[in-house]
Amino acid sequence: xxWNGAVPLTILLSSLLPGLAIFFLGEERHRTRTVLNLxxxxxxxxxxxxxxxxxxxxxxxxxxxxPLLPGIDFLLNIDALAMLFVSLSGGLWLLTTVYAIxxxxxxxxxxxxxxxxxVCVSATVGIAMAGNxxxxxxxxxxxxxxxxxxxxxxxxxxxLNAGRLYLTYTLGGGATVLGAVVWLQALVGPVEFIETxxxxxxxxxxxxxxxxxxxxxLLLAGFAVKAAVVPLHGWxxxxxxxxxxxxxxxxxxxxxxxxxxxxxxxxxxVFGAEMARDLGLTTPxxxxxxxxxxxxxxxxxxxxxxxxxxxYSTVSQVSYIVLGTALAGPVALVGGLVHLVHQGxxxxxxxxxxxxxxxxxxxxxxxELRGVGRRMPWTMAAFTVxxxxxxxxxxxxxxxxxxxxxxxxxxxxxPWAVPVLIVSALLNAxxxxxxxxxxxxxxxxxxxxxxxxxxxxxxxRASLLFPPLITAAFTIFAGVLAGSIVSPLEWAQLVVDRxxxx
Amino acid sequence: xxxxxGFVLGLNFGADAVAAALLPVxxxxxxxxxxxxxxxxxxxxxxxxxxIGSLGAVAAADLLTFYVFFGIVTIAAYGLVVGDDSRKxxxxxxxxxxxxxxxxxxxLAALLLHLAERPGPLAGWLLVFGVGAKLGLPPLxxxxxxxxxxxxxxxxxxxxxxxxxxxxxxxLRFLPEIAGAPAALAPGLMLLGLFTAFxxxxxxxxQERARAVxxxxxxxxxxxxxxxxxxxxxxxxxxxLPALLLFAVHHGLVKPALVLGTAAAPGRAVxxxxxxxxxxxxxxxxxxxxxAKLWVEGGVAALAEPWHGLVAALLPATSVASTLIMAxxxxxxxxxxxxxxxxxxxxxxxxxxxxxxxVPWVLLLRWHPAPAALMLAPAxxxxxxxxxxxxxxxxxxxxxxxxRPRWRLPPGDVAVLLDRPIQRWLGRLGRPPRLPSLPxxxxxxxxxxxxxxxxxxxRDLAATGIAYLLLLTVLLxxxxxx
Numbered sequence: 015x016x017w018n019g020a021v022p023l024t025i026l027l028s029s030l031l032p033g034l035a036i037f038f039l040g041e042e043r044h045r046t047r048t049v050l051n052l053x054x055x056x057x058x059x060x061x062x063x064x065x066x067x068x069x070x071x072x073x074x075x076x077x078x079x080x081p082l083l084p085g086i087d088f089l090l091n092i093d094a095l096a097m098l099f100v101s102l103s104g105g106l107w108l109l110t111t112v113y114a115i116x117x118x119x120x121x122x123x124x125x126x127x128x129x130x131x132x133v134c135v136s137a138t139v140g141i142a143m144a145g146n147x148x149x150x151x152x153x154x155x156x157x158x159x160x161x162x163x164x165x166x167x168x169x170x171x172x173x174l175n176a177g178r179l180y181l182t183y184t185l186g187g188g189a190t191v192l193g194a195v196v197w198l199q200a201l202v203g204p205v206e207f208i209e210t211x212x213x214x215x216x217x218x219x220x221x222x223x224x225x226x227x228x229x230x231x232l233l234l235a236g237f238a239v240k241a242a243v244v245p246l247h248g249w250x251x252x253x254x255x256x257x258x259x260x261x262x263x264x265x266x267x268x269x270x271x272x273x274x275x276x277x278x279x280x281x282x283x284v285f286g287a288e289m290a291r292d293l294g295l296t297t298p299x300x301x302x303x304x305x306x307x308x309x310x311x312x313x314x315x316x317x318x319x320x321x322x323x324x325x326y327s328t329v330s331q332v333s334y335i336v337l338g339t340a341l342a343g344p345v346a347l348v349g350g351l352v353h354l355v356h357q358g359x360x361x362x363x364x365x366x367x368x369x370x371x372x373x374x375x376x377x378x379x380x381x382e383l384r385g386v387g388r389r390m391p392w393t394m395a396a397f398t399v400x401x402x403x404x405x406x407x408x409x410x411x412x413x414x415x416x417x418x419x420x421x422x423x424x425x426x427x428x429p430w431a432v433p434v435l436i437v438s439a440l441l442n443a444x445x446x447x448x449x450x451x452x453x454x455x456x457x458x459x460x461x462x463x464x465x466x467x468x469x470x471x472x473x474x475r476a477s478l479l480f481p482p483l484i485t486a487a488f489t490i491f492a493g494v495l496a497g498s499i500v501s502p503l504e505w506a507q508l509v510v511d512r513x514x515x516x
Numbered sequence: 517x518x519x520x521x522g523f524v525l526g527l528n529f530g531a532d533a534v535a536a537a538l539l540p541v542x543x544x545x546x547x548x549x550x551x552x553x554x555x556x557x558x559x560x561x562x563x564x565x566x567x568i569g570s571l572g573a574v575a576a577a578d579l580l581t582f583y584v585f586f587g588i589v590t591i592a593a594y595g596l597v598v599g600d601d602s603r604k605x606x607x608x609x610x611x612x613x614x615x616x617x618x619x620x621x622x623x624l625a626a627l628l629l630h631l632a633e634r635p636g637p638l639a640g641w642l643l644v645f646g647v648g649a650k651l652g653l654p655p656l657x658x659x660x661x662x663x664x665x666x667x668x669x670x671x672x673x674x675x676x677x678x679x680x681x682x683x684x685x686x687x688l689r690f691l692p693e694i695a696g697a698p699a700a701l702a703p704g705l706m707l708l709g710l711f712t713a714f715x716x717x718x719x720x721x722x723q724e725r726a727r728a729v730x731x732x733x734x735x736x737x738x739x740x741x742x743x744x745x746x747x748x749x750x751x752x753x754x755x756x757l758p759a760l761l762l763f764a765v766h767h768g769l770v771k772p773a774l775v776l777g778t779a780a781a782p783g784r785a786v787x788x789x790x791x792x793x794x795x796x797x798x799x800x801x802x803x804x805x806x807x808a809k810l811w812v813e814g815g816v817a818a819l820a821e822p823w824h825g826l827v828a829a830l831l832p833a834t835s836v837a838s839t840l841i842m843a844x845x846x847x848x849x850x851x852x853x854x855x856x857x858x859x860x861x862x863x864x865x866x867x868x869x870x871x872x873x874x875v876p877w878v879l880l881l882r883w884h885p886a887p888a889a890l891m892l893a894p895a896x897x898x899x900x901x902x903x904x905x906x907x908x909x910x911x912x913x914x915x916x917x918x919x920r921p922r923w924r925l926p927p928g929d930v931a932v933l934l935d936r937p938i939q940r941w942l943g944r945l946g947r948p949p950r951l952p953s954l955p956x957x958x959x960x961x962x963x964x965x966x967x968x969x970x971x972x973x974x975r976d977l978a979a980t981g982i983a984y985l986l987l988l989t990v991l992l993x994x995x996x997x998x
Contacts (some may be wrong), residue, residue, distance in 0.1 A: 030985075033985075034989070037982045129982075133985065156988075402591065406624075407591055408583060408585075409523075409588070413587075416624070417525060420625075421628055421632055424629070424632040424634070425632060436621045436624060436625060439621060439624075444942070454558075455601070457601060493524060494523060496523075497522040498522040498523075
């Protein structure tokens with residue numbers, strides 16, 4: 015095994031091994047656990063950085079192959095698209111770990127929590143690096159199983175109900191994917207992702223196109239469960255009963271992203287944009303995404319619970335990525351891929367802030383937010399930046415996504431998507447701005463629902479305060495510096511240049 | 517030309533005729549706004565952000581750059597409106613922001629068509645209505661008067677001056693490029709513009725407060741600008757552009773001066789300056805308003821029928837309407853007290869007023885081939901004097917009747933009427949039909965009790981996870997061995 019093959023494996027193990035070790039740690043071994051957690055996360059980020067440079071400069075191949083059965087390989091492969099998702103989940107995992115350590119201080123069952131937390135991120139990174147459909151499926155299921163204990167961490171009846179719903183949906187989705195993978199393998203043999211053109215191009219001679227359409231539909235439906243595309247979205251808003259770091263994981267780093275990412279893989283690297291369009295897969299997918307975008311925002315408008323509103327907002331925003339994929343054109347794909355990163359940055363900020371409000375002041379309802387900008391100015395500043403980004407206000411990250419998606423829709427011959435995006439941006443404003451307004455422009459109530467002083471100087475505990483500030487800063491940078499070579503946009507452009515060679 | 521390709525999606529700044537004329541006006545407008553002491557930190561922050569945004573937008577060399585900075589202005593300007601926590605102010609702020617965001621999204625559509633290289637009438641109209649939320653084009657005009665009335669003085673000056681200038685700059689600079697051939701838009705622009713000019717004046721004359729009147733006056737004047745734009749679009753755009761710019765400069769300086777004057781400590785000099793400024797808005801002979809009108813009339817003469825007849829007949833009448841609304845303003849400003857909040861220093865006001873009255877002359881002398889002779893020709897003098905006389909006569913006659921208007925119109929006209937139905941409709945929108953989210957599957961699972969008990973057992977075993985992962989590791993190790 016060459017050094018280049020060891021890199022993806024090490025990235026995978028950098029969170030898996032600490033995770034396994036943490037399971038065996040006693041509950042009180044706070045320090046050891048923190049060291050394990052953070053060193054794993056830092057090692058992962060460092061490796062990702064090194065690989066990023068390697069991939070960008072030398073276009074080296076990072077591949078790890080392990081034959082399991084004849085025709086079934088365990089394959090990790092780093093291409094440009096994998097790198098985009100690996101960097102996102104690796105970077106945000108580090109911040110979420112810091113946040114989770116602060117958030118769960120003094121709460122029970124921390125070893126179990128952090129163990130599964132690490133496994134969950136390993137699964138996500140595995141999804142990103144999976145080089146074929148089989149490996150993708152393997153990690154997709156591992157993700158389901160490792161997030162369930164996190165969702166039900168608090169163990170109350172409501173939480174257990176939500177957890178059951180989560181399992182019902184995601185295992186159903188997984189089973190659908192498995193069926194499709196087996197069917198496809200039986201027809202054409204092993205399917206390894208090919209960035210340029212798609213894996214099935216040139217291999218479908220003599221096959222019934224209806225069978226291919228059915229396989230594609232099954233794959234997309236199975237992955238759409240995790241991406242929370244209507245009508246498969248029901249689990250996501252219910253799962254918001256989980257602790258805030260888990261919500262961050264579900265909504266920004268891992269779960270919904272895994273679904274959206276897998277959809278990109280299926281459309282562009284299994285079928286290829288052209289074949290997916292000819293098989294009639296992309297138009298229904300785009301329609302479902304557009305429906306989700308609008309309905310998710312409308313549902314969000316109706317919620318008064320802060321986290322529920324954010325959850326429905328995710329339902330809507332993740333479908334931007336799906337839409338960008340389904341429009342099957344280069345500019346739209348740039349918009350979708352860059353939104354994969356941008357939505358992650360903005361939504362994780364929002365959930366971090368919601369967690370801070372709940373932990374510090376006991377605020378869960380939007381009506382309790384009046385004047386909170388005076389009590390927690392930094393948290394609310396981060397929230398405001400992320401909320402403005404969500405409504406595509408220039409020059410923030412969401413604006414960059416929106417312009418590419420809209421432009422891509424026109425270029426791909428689907429101008430109907432432009433009004434969808436515009437209406438969605440207005441609905442985003444309608445459900446985010448009242449929060450921002452109440453926080454900054456209204457006088458505060460006499461006392462907060464449940465105030466705790468977590469820090470002598472800061473507005474809340476430092477480990478809770480800095481992660482959202484950092485992600486909010488990234489939200490600004492991703493927009494303001496979108497044209498520079500360090501921006502997510504530049505990387506998304508690189509991916510698309512490989513997907514659609516000139 | 518300044519190019520910043522690394523920022524946002526590539527920012528470009530550069531001065532053309534529009535930016536060269538309007539950038540100084542925007543700067544002067546902000547200076548006038550900053551002359552008013554600000555009561556709060558929030559207002560100060562909002563003025564600086566909106567200031568940077570509007571200067572960036574006026575200097576923008578392409579529509580993308582303009583959009584980015586215009587968007588910054590849109591959000592920050594909310595802080596200029598909402599200076600207190602009263603119900604009416606909050607309402608004004610909400611109406612402003614809702615409509616400004618709608619305008620912003622319309623502008624986004626124009627931007628997307630532009631980036632996709634699809635110029636045409638659709639893109640042109642999207643641009644017009646995109647900046648129209650700030651210009652006060654109906655039906656987006658409803659936000660203007662409440663904002664002028666409720667905003668603290670500094671905010672109101674900014675709204676009347678630099679914010680309007682920013683929107684005008686966007687319109688004049690990008691319309692020909694975005695619309696492709698702007699001539700296709702000309703009839704619509706002239707009709708919409710003239711309608712807005714009269715409607716704004718009519719609505720304004722029914723107002724009860726001086727600043728609300730000024731808000732409607734801006735609506736009316738921007739209608740006039742739009743009609744001028746239509747005339748220029750129908751004929752030689754480049755030949756008439758200086759006339760449009762002259763009008764933009766004149767209005768961009770006079771209107772903030774008028775607003776500033778409402779907050780200046782009363783006195784004779786202040787009152788005299790207010791009257792002069794009001795006459796300039798009414799386009800009395802020898803003021804900036806009259807210069808622009810006379811210049812545009814040259815373009816009107818070249819219009820084809822029926823447009824020539826229509827515009828030539830209605831253009832003088834707009835001056836009558838403007839005179840009426842300005843008479844109403846002077847009457848209210850005389851009777852009404854200085855609005856609460858910090859007063860503007862009278863010296864600063866007088867300086868701004870002087871600049872506003874003189875600068876159009878400077879520009880005319882620089883831009884127009886035969887200015888003085890043209891302005892002072894008896895026919896022209898008469899053409900710009902009689903509408904004002906007629907307006908004054910009507911105003912005096914109405915006042916002679918000593919009747920207060922029987923029904924009053926709140927600032928924001930139709931928005932006040934439509935607000936509640938729209939809110940109700942939005943509330944209903946928030947209750948979309950619940951889609952079935954696989955309930956059958958969930959209830960099926962619930963019925964299978966075994967799964968539930970097994971699940972509870974599994975949950976109690978924290979070791980399940982360990983076992984699972986150990987199994988996975990063992991499998992991996994075995995697999996590597998083979």
